[in-house]
Structure formats: C-alpha cells, structure tokens
Amino acid sequence: MEGFARREFQLMLLRRMADFQPDLVTEARIELGASLGEYMAAHNRWQTMQHSRRAPRGLALYRAVLGPPETEQPVQVGDVTVKNCSWPLPGLWPDLRWQVTVGFGGAVLHGWLVRSPGAAVPDLPRPERLAPWSCVVNDALTRFPGAWQADPGTASQWVVHVDGHRLWFVHGLLQIVKPDA
Numbered sequence: 001m002e003g004f005a006r007r008e009f010q011l012m013l014l015r016r017m018a019d020f021q022p023d024l025v026t027e028a029r030i031e032l033g034a035s036l037g038e039y040m041a042a043h044n045r046w047q048t049m050q051h052s053r054r055a056p057r058g059l060a061l062y063r064a065v066l067g068p069p070e071t072e073q074p075v076q077v078g079d080v081t082v083k084n085c086s087w088p089l090p091g092l093w094p095d096l097r098w099q100v101t102v103g104f105g106g107a108v109l110h111g112w113l114v115r116s117p118g119a120a121v122p123d124l125p126r127p128e129r130l131a132p133w134s135c136v137v138n139d140a141l142t143r144f145p146g147a148w149q150a151d152p153g154t155a156s157q158w159v160v161h162v163d164g165h166r167l168w169f170v171h172g173l174l175q176i177v178k179p180d181a
Contacts, residue, residue: 007032009065010092011042013113013171016156020168020175021132028092059085059106070097071117082109088116095119096136096173112158112172114138127165127177136172
C-alpha cells in the first residue's frame, strides 16, 4: 500500500465517473498531472487492496490510504450509533470531502463525496439544467423539497428523483440528469 495517497484516491474515484463523463474525467486526470497509465494503475491498485487478504479492512484501509480523518462524527441511526469520517481531497474538489460511514468493528457501510463542513450549498437551477459535477447528493436533497433518493443497486452510484427527473450520482457527485421514464 505504500505510495497510495489522496491523488491516487481521486484518480480511482474518476474511473467510475468515466462511464458517464469521459471528457470531464480526462480533463480532471490531466489537471492532476496523471498519465492514462497512472489513472488505470490507481484504479487497479485500489481494487487489489479491496480484495487482498493482507490489506487492512474497512476504516483501517481508508486510514492507511488517506491518513487520519479530518473529522469523526458520531451519528445516531435508529438504535445504532455509527460514525462519519471525512477527508479533504485537495486538487479536484476543494469544497468536498470523502466521507465514509463506519459501523461496528470499523466496517465501512457507505462512502461518497459530501460538501465540506461550513461550505455553502450552491444555488442550483431546475433539475433539467444541472451541470455534471455541480452538486452532491445532499445539495440536491437540500435545494429541492420533495426530492427522494434511491439506491440503483450499482456500487458507487446513487439516484435522486425530483420534479420528474432522475439525478444520477457516482461517488456522491452528480453525473447526469435523465427524465423519469
């Protein structure tokens, strides 16, 4: 795991976003100063760590890769207390943080990009006019009363339904808007 850090973590996040926004991903990869080979290697390395018997698991893996979390906040979910841990990702998304929700024994239950603490939720146009990468899931839920979220059953993706549209997110960041079928 030595050498894998926040830059490579951002490259890994970009890989799933490329399915929706290949041009934005190429621009972001170049902004990070990464070759196509480095970009693919970061994704492959993360996958290897996720499936390795020797690599740390859950929160320990994120700590090994990203260092200690910037914030750790307990959150009550029904009768259970979980913990949200977040890290800044300097570079591509200075106003966002990578957040994981951690359960018993350090198990990571969920991970995605969220707005930084204290950062203002951006003004958002009508759903059909939203630009890719302009908001995170909670921005949409905050700005659009009546919006509701759904898990599309695909790892790393999330959907928010609002005003006859589906907002598709990857790692919590908006990728595309589609009319509801």
